């Protein structure tokens with residue numbers, strides 16, 4: 001990712017913080033529409049589902065930090081997700097749900113440059129997590 005993309009994501013993260021609960025709900029609901037088979041992995045509690053969405057967004061942004069500690073979070077999380085039964089197709093659905101919710105919430109502020117930056121970040125994390133779990137990462 002370019003330094004400009006990193007800056008764009010950090011700025012958008014600050015802007016999303018006040019609306020994080022709505023964003024997380026929107027993302028979760030869209031995700032389970034796209035991947036209904038993954039619903040059971042999250043359990044039935046709406047607050048926990050929301051927290052998992054926020055954990056994901058926070059982990060994505062934290063992985064921009066070049067310190068190995070933050071980057072290894074993604075690798076460790078990849079193992080954990082594989083143990084939970086998260087499939088490569090779920091990662092694709094989650095990426096789509098995330099972009100869809102950003103578009104809905106940010107409207108015109110979700111510029112093509114910002115979208116490309118988030119896509120690049122998500123794709124990097126997804127591929128790292130799948131690779132750590134020994135799964136093909138051809139997405």
Ligand code: HEM
Nearest residue numbers: 038041042052055056059060077080086090091094125126
């Ligand atoms: C790049 C994409 C993703 C990132 C960065 C990410 C990150 C995280 C993080 C940081 C947590 C909390 C800490 C942990 O339990 O490891 C978490 C939990 C969780 N994630 Fe993800 N996640 C991603 C994609 C997904 C996808 C596609 C699913 C699909 C089912 C998923 C399902 C879950 C579940 C069920 C939990 C809760 C685990 C538990 O209850 O212990 N995640 N995720």
